[in-house]
Amino acid sequence: MSRNASLALGLDFGTESVRALLVDLTGREHASAAVKYKHGQIIHALPGSSEPLPHDYAFQHPIDWIDASAKAVRTALKQANADASSIVGIGVDFTSCTMLPALRDGTPLCLLEKFKDQPMAWPKLWKHHGAVTQTQRINELAAKRKEAWLPRYGGIIGLEWFFPKILETLEKAPAIYDAAEVWIEGGDWYVWQLVGGDASTLPRSTCMAGYKGMWNAQAGYPSEAFFKALHPKMTRVVADKMPGRHTAPGQCAGLLTEAMAKKMGLRAGIPVSAAIIDAHAGVPGAGVAEPDTLVLVMGTSSCHMLNSRVEKLVPGVAGVAYEGILPGYHGYETGQAAVGDAFDWFRQLAGQKDFKSLSEKAAALPAGAEGVLCMDWFNGCRTPLMDGTLRGAFTGLRLGHRSEHLYRALLEASGFGVKWIADLLTQGGVPVKRFVATGGLPHHNPLLVQIYADILGKEVLVHPSRQGPALGAAILGVLAAGKQAGFSNASAAIHAMARASIDHPDKARRPRIVKPDKQVAKAYKTLYQKYRSLGDAMNALPR
Numbered sequence: 001m002s003r004n005a006s007l008a009l010g011l012d013f014g015t016e017s018v019r020a021l022l023v024d025l026t027g028r029e030h031a032s033a034a035v036k037y038k039h040g041q042i043i044h045a046l047p048g049s050s051e052p053l054p055h056d057y058a059f060q061h062p063i064d065w066i067d068a069s070a071k072a073v074r075t076a077l078k079q080a081n082a083d084a085s086s087i088v089g090i091g092v093d094f095t096s097c098t099m100l101p102a103l104r105d106g107t108p109l110c111l112l113e114k115f116k117d118q119p120m121a122w123p124k125l126w127k128h129h130g131a132v133t134q135t136q137r138i139n140e141l142a143a144k145r146k147e148a149w150l151p152r153y154g155g156i157i158g159l160e161w162f163f164p165k166i167l168e169t170l171e172k173a174p175a176i177y178d179a180a181e182v183w184i185e186g187g188d189w190y191v192w193q194l195v196g197g198d199a200s201t202l203p204r205s206t207c208m209a210g211y212k213g214m215w216n217a218q219a220g221y222p223s224e225a226f227f228k229a230l231h232p233k234m235t236r237v238v239a240d241k242m243p244g245r246h247t248a249p250g251q252c253a254g255l256l257t258e259a260m261a262k263k264m265g266l267r268a269g270i271p272v273s274a275a276i277i278d279a280h281a282g283v284p285g286a287g288v289a290e291p292d293t294l295v296l297v298m299g300t301s302s303c304h305m306l307n308s309r310v311e312k313l314v315p316g317v318a319g320v321a322y323e324g325i326l327p328g329y330h331g332y333e334t335g336q337a338a339v340g341d342a343f344d345w346f347r348q349l350a351g352q353k354d355f356k357s358l359s360e361k362a363a364a365l366p367a368g369a370e371g372v373l374c375m376d377w378f379n380g381c382r383t384p385l386m387d388g389t390l391r392g393a394f395t396g397l398r399l400g401h402r403s404e405h406l407y408r409a410l411l412e413a414s415g416f417g418v419k420w421i422a423d424l425l426t427q428g429g430v431p432v433k434r435f436v437a438t439g440g441l442p443h444h445n446p447l448l449v450q451i452y453a454d455i456l457g458k459e460v461l462v463h464p465s466r467q468g469p470a471l472g473a474a475i476l477g478v479l480a481a482g483k484q485a486g487f488s489n490a491s492a493a494i495h496a497m498a499r500a501s502i503d504h505p506d507k508a509r510r511p512r513i514v515k516p517d518k519q520v521a522k523a524y525k526t527l528y529q530k531y532r533s534l535g536d537a538m539n540a541l542p543r
Contacts, residue, residue: 005030006485007086008497009076009266010474011069012278012467013094013187015125015300016040018065020072021470022080022087025478025485027497027509031080032467035072037064041125049117056129059122062100062108065190066263074265084267088485090194090256091249091273091477093281093469094187095126097162097212101169101180104199104243106192109179120173123186124165127301127337127379129388131164134171138164141230142222149214149222154317156386162213163222163237170233177233183241185212187275194272195254202244203253205275209246210321211333212277217246217322248323249276250479250490273480278469279303279335280325285472286438286463287498289491291329293434294422296452296460297468298441301379302414303335304421306432314428316384327490332430334421337388338379339414340441345378346410350403355445361404362411363447367454367523369409371396375534376413384424389543395534411448412524415455416531422456435460438468446514453516455524462512463500471498 007030010021019034042059045052053059077084100123101109108123115121124130139157142150150157157164162185170177182199184192185208192202209215214222221238228235247253253274261268282297283305291307307329311320318333325331338345343355352358362369373395380388394406422432435458442449442462453460465471475493478485487493500511 005086006088007080007082008474008477009073009087009090010467010470010472010477011072011090011092012281012470012473013065013069013092013190014278015095015127018068018072019467019470020069020076021467021474022076022082023471023474023497025496028506029465029467030082031076032470033072033075033079035068035075037061037068039064042122046117046119046122053119054130057119058125058128059119060098060125060186062110062123062186062189065186066193070264077265084265087266087270089271089273089477089479089481091281091473091475091480092187092191092275093278093473094185094190094275096185096187096208096277097160097165098126098186099124099162099165100184100186100189101176102182102184102189104181106182106189106199108189109176115176115179118173118176120169120176126160128165129159129380131159131168132389134167135159135161135164138167138230141226145226145229147222147226149216149219151313152216153214153319154313154384154386155315157214158318158382158386159388166237167231167234170231180241182243183237185275187277188244191253191272191275194256194260196257197254199243203247203274204244206246206248207276207280207324210324211319215246247274249274249280250476252480252482271477271480271482273473273476276473276476277303279333280305280331281469281472281476282438283307283325283472284475284490284494285465285468285470285498286436287494287500288436289326289494292431293436294425294432296418296435296437296442298339298437298439300339300341301335301337301382302339303333304418306332306425306430308332308430310430312429314424314430316386316424317428318383318386332425334383334425336376336414336417337382338376338392342376342378342410343445346407350407358404358407359445359447361402362408365404365408367412367520368527369405369412370401371398372401372405372409373527373530373534374406374409374413375531375538376410376417377538383421385539390538393534393538411451412455412527413531414448415452416528418452419455419528420532436463437461438463438465440466449514453514454520455528457516457521459516460514461500462514464509464511465498
């Protein structure tokens with residue numbers, strides 16, 4: 001590439017690693033580098049400790065976010081033979097709700113000697129499920145008080161969200177709660193480290209606050225009266241422990257500091273966008289700028305995002321926020337709690353080194369896996385039940401069934417879950433007309449996408465980029481740069497940098513269109529009803 005070309009940097013923070021993507025303003029990808037976190041997911045024991053953690057705990061190390069991203073950026077710059085002066089904007093997407101307690105200078109409490117052995121001092125990963133009872137109490141209290149914000153989240157909030165995790169800390173480790181001067185999303189903390197500044201002006205993402213923190217631009221957070229009724233010590237949690245300013249993704253959160261520029265091999269002063277939830281970044285990254293398209297952001301878990309001209313408060317939908325994803329639209333978030341990680345869990349149980357043999361044998365089986373039916377709630381159910389305590393199951397097993405039968409049933413269950421979400425939206429008055437898949441999983445698992453298309457009875461467009469969220473983050477970085485990047489609005493940037501079409505002059509921007517098999521689709525209509533009946537039965541079991 002020309003060392004003078006303008007590039008955007010997208011940083012995509014996942015569960016296991018961070019990816020740095022360099023893309024030019026026409027959407028051509030120049031380099032991509034992924035670096036795993038040194039400590040990975042902290043799920044067995046805290047660093048330096050042998051004491052086992054509870055099975056539903058999941059943490060990360062905040063220094064991993066800094067070190068891994070710095071290495072990824074330097075590697076990508078080298079791959080692209082790019083000069084640091086070519087970077088015009090930086091965008092960040094991050095898992096959510098991944099959150100942490102910190103001091104007002106930004107120091108995470110887990111890095112303090114006196115708290116390093118305390119689990120509640122560590123950043124709680126999105127999949128941390130320790131706040132079960134706290135979530136129940138928040139939902140019960142909100143319903144009893146008829147809180148106006150509750151219907152915006154389908155009538156129930158999830159245990160992965162911001163305030164359940166704060167309440168969990170208060171009740172399990174009150175000293176940590178007292179010491180916390182700032183409660184903050186991991187993505188916001190990372191952007192704060194990039195741009196610096198006092199805690200009073202730290203940039204909080206309206207996306208993360210709107211979907212995971214019960215906040216909206218008109219009403220703000222839940223009232224002090226609500227928090228007082230929840231727990232007296234939480235009365236002023238927002239006023240005392242959540243400083244900062246709310247900034248939308250694509251808006252400039254600040255400029256890259258000298259210290260972070262030096263660490264990452266960049267120049268100081270680059271505009272940095274406010275953070276966005278990783279799944280939400282997949283929408284612009286999939287080239288979707290229009291409404292009524294369900295974007296399937298598929299990975300370890302899946303989030304399915306949709307922009308609409310209409311606002312409907314649909315029971316079971318994880319959240320709806322005006323301009324929560326793109327300007328001018330109501331953004332809907334739905335999702336499945338176990339997708340790629342469930343497939344990998346089963347692969348390991350089956351004793352397979354990779355998915356090749358399982359996929360080949362599963363593809364040879366008919367729809368319905370010869371009687372095996374799966375309920376894919378192996379990490380709870382996100383949409384529509386928002387219940388992390390639910391369990392998964394395989395039913396209909398006989399001695400003649402083999403691992404490929406269970407694997408196909410698991411893939412089909414994932415597809416049935418997507419159909420349930422699409423039905424939920426359409427029956428609630430929110431149109432769903434198209435399906436676009438993005439993320440690594442649709443490229444790595446073509447059988448899964450075919451099963452999705454057959455179950456939905458609709459075409460599924462697989463966006464050619466394997467880094468949809470990273471590309472979306474890069475686009476937001478361009479928007480943060482403003483006029484110097486040359487785009488007048490978000491739609492123009494998305495169309496220029498991410499639009500995919502079958503007749504695109506750049507072959508790398510041509511999508512794969514997966515069409516449903518009409519006969520198989522017919523068979524899945526009956527099987528889908530059996531899946532729903534199994535879901536009803538599983539939901540009725542005592543927990």
